[in-house]
Amino acid sequence: MKAVNIGILGLGTVGGGVANVLARNRVEIARRAGRDIVVTHAAAREAAQDVNTDGIEISNNAFAVVNDPSIDVVVELIGGYEPARELILQAIANGKHVVTANKALIAIHGNEIFAAAQQQGVTVAFEAAVAGGIPIIKALREGLSGNTIEWAAGIINGTGNFILTEMRDKGRDFADVLAEAQQLGYAEADPTFDVEGIDAAHKLTIIAAIAFGIPLQFEHVYTEGISAIDAADVAYAAHFGYRIKHLGMTRRTDQGIELRVHPTLIPEKRLLANVDGVMNAVLVHGDAVGPTLYYGAGAGREPTASAVVADIVDVVRALTTDPGNRVPHLAFQADALSAIPILDMADVVTAYYLRLQAADRPGVLAMITQILGQHEISIEAMLQKAPSTHEAGVPIVIISHRIRERQMNAAILAIEAQEAILGPVTRIRIESLASD
Amino acid sequence: MKAVNIGILGLGTVGGGVANVLARNRVEIARRAGRDIVVTHAAAREAAQDVNTDGIEISNNAFAVVNDPSIDVVVELIGGYEPARELILQAIANGKHVVTANKALIAIHGNEIFAAAQQQGVTVAFEAAVAGGIPIIKALREGLSGNTIEWAAGIINGTGNFILTEMRDKGRDFADVLAEAQQLGYAEADPTFDVEGIDAAHKLTIIAAIAFGIPLQFEHVYTEGISAIDAADVAYAAHFGYRIKHLGMTRRTDQGIELRVHPTLIPEKRLLANVDGVMNAVLVHGDAVGPTLYYGAGAGREPTASAVVADIVDVVRALTTDPGNRVPHLAFQADALSAIPILDMADVVTAYYLRLQAADRPGVLAMITQILGQHEISIEAMLQKAPSTHEAGVPIVIISHRIRERQMNAAILAIEAQEAILGPVTRIRIESLASD
Numbered sequence: 001m002k003a004v005n006i007g008i009l010g011l012g013t014v015g016g017g018v019a020n021v022l023a024r025n026r027v028e029i030a031r032r033a034g035r036d037i038v039v040t041h042a043a044a045r046e047a048a049q050d051v052n053t054d055g056i057e058i059s060n061n062a063f064a065v066v067n068d069p070s071i072d073v074v075v076e077l078i079g080g081y082e083p084a085r086e087l088i089l090q091a092i093a094n095g096k097h098v099v100t101a102n103k104a105l106i107a108i109h110g111n112e113i114f115a116a117a118q119q120q121g122v123t124v125a126f127e128a129a130v131a132g133g134i135p136i137i138k139a140l141r142e143g144l145s146g147n148t149i150e151w152a153a154g155i156i157n158g159t160g161n162f163i164l165t166e167m168r169d170k171g172r173d174f175a176d177v178l179a180e181a182q183q184l185g186y187a188e189a190d191p192t193f194d195v196e197g198i199d200a201a202h203k204l205t206i207i208a209a210i211a212f213g214i215p216l217q218f219e220h221v222y223t224e225g226i227s228a229i230d231a232a233d234v235a236y237a238a239h240f241g242y243r244i245k246h247l248g249m250t251r252r253t254d255q256g257i258e259l260r261v262h263p264t265l266i267p268e269k270r271l272l273a274n275v276d277g278v279m280n281a282v283l284v285h286g287d288a289v290g291p292t293l294y295y296g297a298g299a300g301r302e303p304t305a306s307a308v309v310a311d312i313v314d315v316v317r318a319l320t321t322d323p324g325n326r327v328p329h330l331a332f333q334a335d336a337l338s339a340i341p342i343l344d345m346a347d348v349v350t351a352y353y354l355r356l357q358a359a360d361r362p363g364v365l366a367m368i369t370q371i372l373g374q375h376e377i378s379i380e381a382m383l384q385k386a387p388s389t390h391e392a393g394v395p396i397v398i399i400s401h402r403i404r405e406r407q408m409n410a411a412i413l414a415i416e417a418q419e420a421i422l423g424p425v426t427r428i429r430i431e432s433l434a435s436d
Numbered sequence: 437m438k439a440v441n442i443g444i445l446g447l448g449t450v451g452g453g454v455a456n457v458l459a460r461n462r463v464e465i466a467r468r469a470g471r472d473i474v475v476t477h478a479a480a481r482e483a484a485q486d487v488n489t490d491g492i493e494i495s496n497n498a499f500a501v502v503n504d505p506s507i508d509v510v511v512e513l514i515g516g517y518e519p520a521r522e523l524i525l526q527a528i529a530n531g532k533h534v535v536t537a538n539k540a541l542i543a544i545h546g547n548e549i550f551a552a553a554q555q556q557g558v559t560v561a562f563e564a565a566v567a568g569g570i571p572i573i574k575a576l577r578e579g580l581s582g583n584t585i586e587w588a589a590g591i592i593n594g595t596g597n598f599i600l601t602e603m604r605d606k607g608r609d610f611a612d613v614l615a616e617a618q619q620l621g622y623a624e625a626d627p628t629f630d631v632e633g634i635d636a637a638h639k640l641t642i643i644a645a646i647a648f649g650i651p652l653q654f655e656h657v658y659t660e661g662i663s664a665i666d667a668a669d670v671a672y673a674a675h676f677g678y679r680i681k682h683l684g685m686t687r688r689t690d691q692g693i694e695l696r697v698h699p700t701l702i703p704e705k706r707l708l709a710n711v712d713g714v715m716n717a718v719l720v721h722g723d724a725v726g727p728t729l730y731y732g733a734g735a736g737r738e739p740t741a742s743a744v745v746a747d748i749v750d751v752v753r754a755l756t757t758d759p760g761n762r763v764p765h766l767a768f769q770a771d772a773l774s775a776i777p778i779l780d781m782a783d784v785v786t787a788y789y790l791r792l793q794a795a796d797r798p799g800v801l802a803m804i805t806q807i808l809g810q811h812e813i814s815i816e817a818m819l820q821k822a823p824s825t826h827e828a829g830v831p832i833v834i835i836s837h838r839i840r841e842r843q844m845n846a847a848i849l850a851i852e853a854q855e856a857i858l859g860p861v862t863r864i865r866i867e868s869l870a871s872d
Contacts, residue, residue, distance in 0.1 A: 001760075021582050021724045028584050031649055031772040034761065127579075133725035135579025143563075143571025146457050146745025148464050213467055271707055271731060281729075288457045289569035289732060289742035293717075295707060296728035306725035309582025317763065322756035324437075325470065336467040 003036035004316050007071040009062045009087060010078035011044035014101055014128070016051035017305030018075060023052040025309075033313050041065045043078075066091045073315050075308060076100040085109050088124065092116045097318065099311040101128035101304055107202035107218040110209075114329040121323035125311035130203045131156050131280045133303030134296040135310065140210045140284060141331040147286030149211040151251035151258075153433060156203040158278035158298040159187045159194035160226050160246040164263075165276040167234050168243060174229055186278055196225035197246065197261040204248035207282070208259050212252055212340070213332030217259070220342035224262035233355060233426060236397045237265050240381060242353075242430065243273040249431065256343035265353050265430040271295075272433060283433060291433075346406040351380070351430035354398040354412070359420040360387045368396065368415060375411040377403045393422045399430065439472035440752050443507040445498045445523055446514035447480035450537055450564070452487035453741030454511060459488040461745075469749045477501045479514075502527045509751050511744060512536040521545050524560065528552045533754065535747040537564035537740055543638035543654040546645075550765040557759035561747035566639045567592050567716045569739030570732040571746065576646045576720060577767040583722030585647040587687035587694075589869060590718035591711050592639040594734040595623045595630035596662050596682040600699075601712040603670050604679060610665055622714055632661035633682065633697040640684035643718070644695050648688055648776070649768030653695070656778035660698035669791060669862060672833045673701050676817060678789075678866065679709040685867065692779035701789050701866040707731075708869060719869060727869075782842040787816070787866035790834040790848070795856040796823045804832065804851060811847035813839045829858045835866065 006022070008015050019039050022029065030036050038055070043062035047053045059065065066074055066087050074091040076098060078084055084105050089112075091098050098117070100106065106113070106129050117124045127137045131154065140149070155161050159181055166177040178195065181187035193199045201221040209216045226246050237244050242265035251258040266273040271293055275281040280298025285291050297303035318326055328334060358364045365384065372379060378401040387394045400408070412425045442458070444451050455475050458465065466472050474491070479498035483489045495501065502510055502523050510527040512534060514520055520541050525548075527534050534553070536542065542549070542565050553560045563573045567590065576585070591597050595617055602613040614631065617623035629635045637657040645652045662682050673680050678701035687694040702709040707729055711717040716734025721727050733739035754762055764770060794800045801820065808815060814837040823830045836844070848861045 017724075025582060025584050025723070028649075029582060031768045032581050032764070034764070034769045034772075133722075134728055135575050138574060138579045139571050139730075142750065143574045143746055144742065145468050145749040146461060146465060146742045148461050213464075271710060274707060274710060286569075286742060287461070288453075288738040288745070290736075290739055292570055292730070292732035294575075294728070294730060297726050300726075302724040303726055306580065306582045306722060309724070310579055313581040314578065317757070317761055320758035320761040321753070325753055325756040327753065328468070328470070332467045333470045336470075 001035040003038050004072045005038060005040040005070055006073050006075055006312060007041040007065040007068060008039055008075045008077060009043045009065060011042050011047045011051055012077070013301050014304045014308065015042070015044065015077040016048050017301035018077065018308045019056065020052050021302060021305040021309050023054065029309065029313065033316050035316065037312060037316060041068060041071060062087055063090065067094060071096065073097045073099060073312060075312065076102060081105055081108065088113055089116055092120050092122055095120055095122060097122045097315040098124045099308055099315060100124065100126050101308055103129035103199070103202040103206065107205040107216055110216045114334070117329065118334050123315055123318050123326060124329060125315055127311045128304045128307035130206050131282055132296065132298040132300065133306040134280060134282065134294045134298065135307065136282045136294050137210060139294055140207065142327055144284065144286050144289060147288045149252065150285045150287055152207050152211050152282060152284045153247050153249045153272065153431065154207065154282035155245055155272065155275050155280050156248050156282065156298060157194055157200040157246060158280055159191065160200070161275065162186050162278045163195070164226060164229070164244055164246060167229070167231055168238070171231055171235070173231050174227060195227050197223040200246065200248045200261045204250060204259065204261055207248065208250040208257060210331040211250060212257055213330065213336065213338050214257060214340060215337055217342055220259055222260040222262070222345040226263050229263050230426070232395070233428060236355060236383065237353065239383065240399055241268055242266060243268050244428065245273065247431065253343060255347060256341040258348050259342050260345060260348065263428050265428055266433060270433050346409065348405045349402050350405070351402045352400045352408055353428040353430055354400065355426040356396050356415065357393045357422040358396050359422065360394045361420065364420045365396070367418060367420065371414045372400070372411055375407045377407060377411055437471040439474050440508045441474060441476040441506055442509050442511055442748065443477040443501040443504060444475055444511045444513060445479045445501060447478050447483040447487055448513070449737050450740045450744065451478070451480065451513040452484050453737035454513065454744045455492065456488050457738060457741040457745050459490065465745065465749065469752050471752065473748060473752060477504060477507060498523050499526065503530060507532065509533045509535060509748060511748065512538060517541055517544065524549055525552055528556050528558055531556055531558060533558045533751045534560045535744055535751060536560065536562050537744055539565035539638040539642065543641040543652055546652040550770070553765065554770050559751055559754050559762060560765060561751055563747045564740045564743035566642050567718055568732065568734040568736065569742040570716060570718065570730045570734065571743065572718045572730050573646060575730055576643065577763055580720065580722045580725060583724045585688065586721045586723055588643050588647050588718060588720045589683050589685045589708065589867065590643065591681055591708065591716050592684050592718065592734060593630055593636040593682060594714035594716055595627065596636070597711065598622050598714045599631070600662060600665070600680055600682060603665070603667060604674070607667055607671070609667050610663060631663050633659040636682065636684045636697045640686060640695065640697055643684065644686040644693060646767040647686060648693055649766065649772065649774050650693060650776060651773055653778055656695055658696040658698070658781040662699050665699055666862070669864060672791060672819065673789065675819065676835055677704050678702060679704050680864065681709065683867065689779060691783060692777040694784050695778050696781060696784065699864050701864055702869060706869050782845065784841045785838050786841070787838045788836045788844055789864040789866055790836065791862040792832050792851065793829045793858040794832050795858065796830045797856065800856045801832070803854060803856065807850045808836070808847055811843045813843060813847055
């Protein structure tokens with residue numbers, strides 16, 4: 001069969017990785033795909049030295065690549081919103097299939113892009129947009145297609161997980177580890193997207209759409225980062241048998257879909273609690289299959305390239321399929337998406353870890369438990385430490401049973417209003433991730 | 437679009453599960469597949485009481501179902517070799533697509549079945565044949581298609597993993613836990629397939645074929661079960677920081693493909709070492725993606741049905757594809773399979789755990805270390821326990837560095853020939869499962 005011609009937009013970390021993997025595994029991939037897959041064109045200012053550019057025509061005109069009639073599949077790896085969006089829409093208009101690793105673009109502009117692709121009968125594949133090399137999109141969209149998905153929870157930002165792992169393993173502070181992560185290249189100079197949860201929210205947006213058959217709704221994700229996590233919280237969590245992970249969590253409830261990214265206490269026995277360093281993992285619960293977990297590298301040149309190349313092979317197979325009978329972009333047929341609303345964070349029900357600093361005098365614990373009781377919050381465990389010489393008051397840590405966030409918000413406000421409470425209450429949500 | 441008609445052969449545990457899941461999730465599945473998928477016929481002596489048989493015509497003539505022109509997809513869930521093989525070949529001859537969960541049949545007769553399907557332009561899907569509900573076939577065959585797969589290691593028999601988990605958690609003996617597993621329904625009355633590794637060898641045969649593009653070669657799997665594992669081994673392994681798991685392991689080497697099923701010591705920090713009870717997991721290492729892990733229920737009615745239904749949806753999508761451009765049965769094009777040989781077990785290189793009982797007198801340790809040294813075997817760690825009153829001699833446990841199995845076999849023979857060594861040497865292989 002005729003070789004398939006690939007045009008890559010961007011030869012940076014990921015683009016260079018895709019060119020290298022396609023060249024290195026060319027025979028192995030052709031044995032699978034049944035035809036040669038060749039990068040013929042790339043748009044880049046210049047290729048990095050460690051990229052195999054043999055046989056690739058490199059120009060700095062990305063639109064020329066998108067408009068080149070010899071190219072079958074356009075691979076967008078320049079990132080960002082523009083001109084990535086415009087280039088993809090142009091490729092679609094030209095009847096070309098598209099592969100992208102651009103999570104931000106898909107989370108924000110995916111609905112528009114998929115509608116355009118649907119109309120043109122082409123495919124836009126984006127496995128690399130979520131959890132790097134882990135084939136989680138494929139697992140959710142195809143491997144679990146017999147299930148009603150109940151919930152998914154993922155460690156989907158490697159930088160954040162590296163920081164939390166170091167904090168736990170070495171008792172280090174957030175700022176200290178972040179600085180090291182930046183030095184190691186795990187974190188950007190501006191780490192906001194990673195540590196404030198925005199990157200995870202992009203990925204969770206995509207996971208939720210595919211799990212439940214809802215449109216992409218990044219604007220409705222509740223997003224909280226890890227920058228407020230203190231070394232003390234990591235230690236107290238361990239005391240109660242938990243680890244703190246930055247989770248993306250989405251769950252189907254009768255009232256709506258939960259869509260939330262925040263630090264979370266997880267029982268230390270769970271596999272997800274043992275996913276360390278820069279690794280990612282997604283736990284998916286289907287009504288038939290029960291819990292399944294997918295683990296691997298969530299970022300990095302070659303793991304991301306692995307997902308991009310798998311998408312390219314899929315797209316090559318789709319070249320000869322009926323466009324109306326392909327795997328839909330968001331797992332569900334475009335005309336069968338559900339209008340089920342996203343649940344307001346105040347309506348989410350979880351358990352909580354609370355840490356507060358209280359004046360060291362009689363009656364304070366009674367006051368706190370009374371306020372929690374007034375808000376129908378049951379206490380599962382409590383820890384009061386002895387006062388230390390270098391800080392005012394005594395730390396109190398509380399593990400609550402499950403309660404609606406609205407009630408916990410009200411209770412925290414009431415507690416913080418007490419004169420005996422010194423400073424704000426730290427609140428971290430707890431998920432048991434149990435099957436039932 | 438017209439509904440797709442399914443004929444199920446067998447309405448037992450899995451067949452009943454498939455009927456139930458297709459009925460319960462009918463709307464959710466149609467939202468994904470773009471058309472209704474309906475079980476119209478089933479072959480069974482009688483359906484179990486808890487199976488939703490609404491609208492299903494049940495007969496006890498499986499060949500009538502296979503020959504019914506109204507049926508688009510045949511789902512074989514009767515198990516065993518015959519008449520399952522004959523029914524599938526008849527369905528293929530009739531131009532029908534086939535879905536099966538029959539691991540033994542695929543491992544033994546898959547080459548013949550896939551050749552027939554290839555000739556007829558139909559698909560035989562078998563996701564449920566390996567690791568139950570975990571979409572591991574899809575991940576390996578499609579999700580990692582850009583990689584040269586280097587190795588895969590899996591806990592792929594839930595019964596064996598349940599037994600080993602109980603032995604570790606509660607210090608119980610093999611026979612004791614096996615009896616309980618039989619009572620709980622986790623183990624068959626004749627547990628040979630599970631505890632002697634045959635079931636795992638069937639699954640590993642399929643994993644290796646798909647990972648490396650080689651024919652199915654069950655006859656070349658080195659297979660060792662868990663029935664010889666002693667509670668003492670579990671405890672000693674823990675002492676050295678390992679857990680004992682029953683692993684299927686396949687690895688590409690320059691000399692050939694390793695294909696082996698046996699108890700294995702794994703460092704306790706690895707995720708795979710923490711997969712407990714009846715759960716399964718497969719760790720796959722690709723050259724681009726690095727390590728990825730897939731975890732879930734490896735058996736059971738609904739998890740297996742989850743995989744069968746996902747296959748049905750895939751097959752429904754394949755109805756309108758070019759047969760020459762589909763995902764090949766064994767991941768690689770039928771005319772591009774590799775003739776790379778399976779490595780003889782004697783040529784496999786691993787580390788070892790050895791336990792032996794020696795006479796309690798001077799010079800015995802020196803004798804053992806001398807024999808190991810003569811066979812170029814380096815010792816990483818050694819433990820000699822104090823003599824106990826209720827057994828002869830003293831137990832000695834040795835952890836070796838990596839060495840070719842042939843040399844270890846010779847060393848063990850030489851050690852066992854010593855008059856000071858009481859009884860046979862217990863030998864369990866060790867895998868670090870590290871990335872490099």
